[in-house]
Amino acid sequence: MSDRILLDFEGDRREIADYEAAGGYESLKRALKMEATDIVGMVDKSGLRGRGGAGFPTGRKASFLPSDRKPAYLCVNADESEPCTFKDREIMLRNPHALIEGIVTMSFAIGATSAFIYIRGEYRTEFEVLMRAAEQARARGYIGRNVLGSGYDATIVIHRGAGAYICGEETALLSSLEGERGQPRSKPPFPAVAGLYASPTLVNNVETIATVPFIIEKGGEWYAEIGTERSKGTRVFSLAGNVKRPGNYELPLTRTLRDLIEGEGGGVPDGRTLKAIIPGGSSTPVLLPDQIDTGLDYESIAAAGSMAGSGSVTIVDDRTCIVQLALRTAEFYVHESCGKCTPCREGTRWGQEILRRIEMGEARQDELDLLLNVCDRILGNCLCPLGDAMAMPVAAFVTRFRDEFQRHIDEGGCPFVETSPFSSYYHHDHAGVPG
Amino acid sequence: MSDPSTEQTLAGARETRPSMPAPAPEPPRDRPLRDRILDVAALYPESRSAIIPALRLAQEEHGWLPEEAFDEVADALELTPGYCKAVASFYDMFRLQPVGRHEVCVCTSLACTLVGAADTLRAFEHELGVEAGGSTEDGLFTLRTVECYGGCGWGPVVAIDERYHEPLPANEVVPLIERLRSEAGG
Numbered sequence: 083m084s085d086r087i088l089l090d091f092e093g094d095r096r097e098i099a100d101y102e103a104a105g106g107y108e109s110l111k112r113a114l115k116m117e118a119t120d121i122v123g124m125v126d127k128s129g130l131r132g133r134g135g136a137g138f139p140t141g142r143k144a145s146f147l148p149s150d151r152k153p154a155y156l157c158v159n160a161d162e163s164e165p166c167t168f169k170d171r172e173i174m175l176r177n178p179h180a181l182i183e184g185i186v187t188m189s190f191a192i193g194a195t196s197a198f199i200y201i202r203g204e205y206r207t208e209f210e211v212l213m214r215a216a217e218q219a220r221a222r223g224y225i226g227r228n229v230l231g232s233g234y235d236a237t238i239v240i241h242r243g244a245g246a247y248i249c250g251e252e253t254a255l256l257s258s259l260e261g262e263r264g265q266p267r268s269k270p271p272f273p274a275v276a277g278l279y280a281s282p283t284l285v286n287n288v289e290t291i292a293t294v295p296f297i298i299e300k301g302g303e304w305y306a307e308i309g310t311e312r313s314k315g316t317r318v319f320s321l322a323g324n325v326k327r328p329g330n331y332e333l334p335l336t337r338t339l340r341d342l343i344e345g346e347g348g349g350v351p352d353g354r355t356l357k358a359i360i361p362g363g364s365s366t367p368v369l370l371p372d373q374i375d376t377g378l379d380y381e382s383i384a385a386a387g388s389m390a391g392s393g394s395v396t397i398v399d400d401r402t403c404i405v406q407l408a409l410r411t412a413e414f415y416v417h418e419s420c421g422k423c424t425p426c427r428e429g430t431r432w433g434q435e436i437l438r439r440i441e442m443g444e445a446r447q448d449e450l451d452l453l454l455n456v457c458d459r460i461l462g463n464c465l466c467p468l469g470d471a472m473a474m475p476v477a478a479f480v481t482r483f484r485d486e487f488q489r490h491i492d493e494g495g496c497p498f499v500e501t502s503p504f505s506s507y508y509h510h511d512h513a514g515v516p517g
Numbered sequence: 518m519s520d521p522s523t524e525q526t527l528a529g530a531r532e533t534r535p536s537m538p539a540p541a542p543e544p545p546r547d548r549p550l551r552d553r554i555l556d557v558a559a560l561y562p563e564s565r566s567a568i569i570p571a572l573r574l575a576q577e578e579h580g581w582l583p584e585e586a587f588d589e590v591a592d593a594l595e596l597t598p599g600y601c602k603a604v605a606s607f608y609d610m611f612r613l614q615p616v617g618r619h620e621v622c623v624c625t626s627l628a629c630t631l632v633g634a635a636d637t638l639r640a641f642e643h644e645l646g647v648e649a650g651g652s653t654e655d656g657l658f659t660l661r662t663v664e665c666y667g668g669c670g671w672g673p674v675v676a677i678d679e680r681y682h683e684p685l686p687a688n689e690v691v692p693l694i695e696r697l698r699s700e701a702g703g
């Protein structure tokens with residue numbers, strides 16, 4: 083039997099006929115005959131945890147919504163903008179109806195007035211795929227008034243964002259969806275109590291919701307059999323960087339980084355060696371090559387000193403300068419900081435400037451510890467996790483590759499300028515113009 | 518310039534990337550902008566939620582967002598132009614200045630740069646004769662660098678007029694630009 087659930091087929095099932103031929107929408111028919119609380123109970127029993135980053139138990143989160151307050155909303159987070167993450171895009175491109183089926187199921191389970199899919203603006207083709215899938219589902223009676231005679235009216239609005247990473251943070255997503263600048267709000271109140279238009283709202287990632295139909299079809303116990311004690315099921319891992327076969331690979335959470343990187347990805351291409359692994363998106367602390375046997379489950383990656391995050395694993399080979407990698411990481415979060423709180427707005431920029439000075443060979447010896455100090459002052463002091471998302475990986479780069487930062491200071495410049503693929507970005511005289 | 522190991526990665530990316538459907542036809546613009554904005558607004562419980570789609574419709578109409586566009590969106594959604602402008606400026610995809618006919622967005626985030634995005638960027642700069650952020654004098658191209666576009670395993674990712682080209686290594690830049698130039702009626 084295949085280890086895959088969500089992407090257990092070749093090609094795509096964009097056409098509803100292909101999806102139905104593979105048993106699609108049967109699980110919705112079953113769900114509509116169940117009690118709403120039993121659906122949530124089944125998801126809870128499965129042990130499914132959110133695939134958006136934080137890994138919160140999905141059934142538990144759904145059970146926080148008060149059942150007697152209307153309107154209530156479901157928001158699907160398809161903002162997918164954490165660097166190195168591209169799994170939700172593949173799920174939407176290849177299996178959009180699993181997402182639609184999951185949305186109608188969960189909407190019914192929480193009694194949602196409407197569901198929204200917040201998809202990042204850059205995903206134009208994927209937006210079109212979802213629009214077409216929803217249209218087909220509507221024509222077959224899976225969306226709309228009185229779905230399949232159940233008495234439940236299902237509405238799905240597909241909302242395209244316009245380019246702002248912070249809108250992936252759930253409260254910023256809600257601000258953006260309400261027509262404001264996409265800035266985070268302080269919690270509590272949590273969205274389950276006061277979310278969209280101050281009404282109870284469930285926010286879940288694409289992969290989380292698309293998994294629900296399989297759990298309804300085969301049962302919570304079936305799903306809970308797969309995976310480890312606390313990390314259940316499969317995840318779609320985005321594998322990128324210096325590997326032979328980058329791409330998305332769905333694996334049960336009993337497997338290891340080595341299974342993914344070497345088994346699926348074919349390892350680092352010939353002639354190069356592994357230097358670093360970024361195990362859960364650009365906001366997660368870097369791991370070293372000797373940690374390649376770490377399990378892919380949430381607990382193992384945490385025990386190794388990092389985070390499972392968004393499920394994207396990025397491979398860095400020995401050509402790359404870690405200072406440049408840290409600088410590029412910092413620049414991303416500076417660009418995306420919404421500016422609402424001081425430690426994030428000022429701290430990320432300050433950290434970026436020190437990193438730039440180190441790379442350019444302008445930094446003094448004491449600036450290395452100053453950089454760690456800046457990170458330390460950001461950590462835990464921001465309104466939303468974006469500040470930490472810069473400080474954590476930067477601090478880890480410095481502590482785990484300290485000798486490399488030291489060499490920049492000692493040698494008054496970048497020792498990897500000839501080989502690192504980031505050099506032509508940072509040093510114009512290394513511009514690689516093809517002949 | 519490309520290294521043999523990067524060549525292997527690009528070959529792998531071409532195998533694993535899912536096939537993309539053809540672009541959907543452009544929606545007709547046969548009705549006034551205001552009516553089309555009101556149609557979208559009707560999808561939401563509160564019309565202000567439609568500000569992003571409304572700004573997008575206005576941008577498609579004008580090619581960018583001149584003052585007039587904020588007036589139109591504000592009128593349709595019963596907001597103020599200043600509010601609409603403040604919201605638009607928060608998002609990277611809204612153009613507060615005119616842009617070239619083709620907008621070229623080169624991802625220079627981590628994963629793409631690990632497999633040669635900086636070289637792809639330099640190749641665009643060289644061929645177009647502008648730096649990132651600039652537009653060509655003939656008004657045909659605007660070149661931008663962008664952060665992760667969600668195609669990381671299939672990088673270097675370049676989006677031209679919102680459609681992804683992936684992977685797009687440096688040595689494929691010149692033929693692509695030449696094609697776009699000749700389509701523009703060279």
Ligand SMILES: Cc1cc2nc3c(=O)[nH]c(=O)nc-3n(C[C@H](O)[C@H](O)[C@H](O)COP(=O)(O)O)c2cc1C
Nearest residue numbers: 132133134159161162163250251252286287290467
């Ligand atoms: C800065 C930031 C960006 C985020 N981006 C995303 C995203 O693009 N997609 C996503 O599903 N979750 C993202 N999250 C996590 C969401 O806030 C939220 O936890 C998630 O959507 C909940 O869904 P889940 O429980 O199914 O994982 C982000 C969080 C932060 C702090």
Ligand code: SF4
Nearest residue numbers: 420422423426464466
């Ligand atoms: S941490 Fe950064 S992104 Fe988050 S609210 Fe504060 S300033 Fe905005």
Ligand code: FES
Nearest residue numbers: 624629666668669
């Ligand atoms: S890093 Fe370029 S698309 Fe993600």
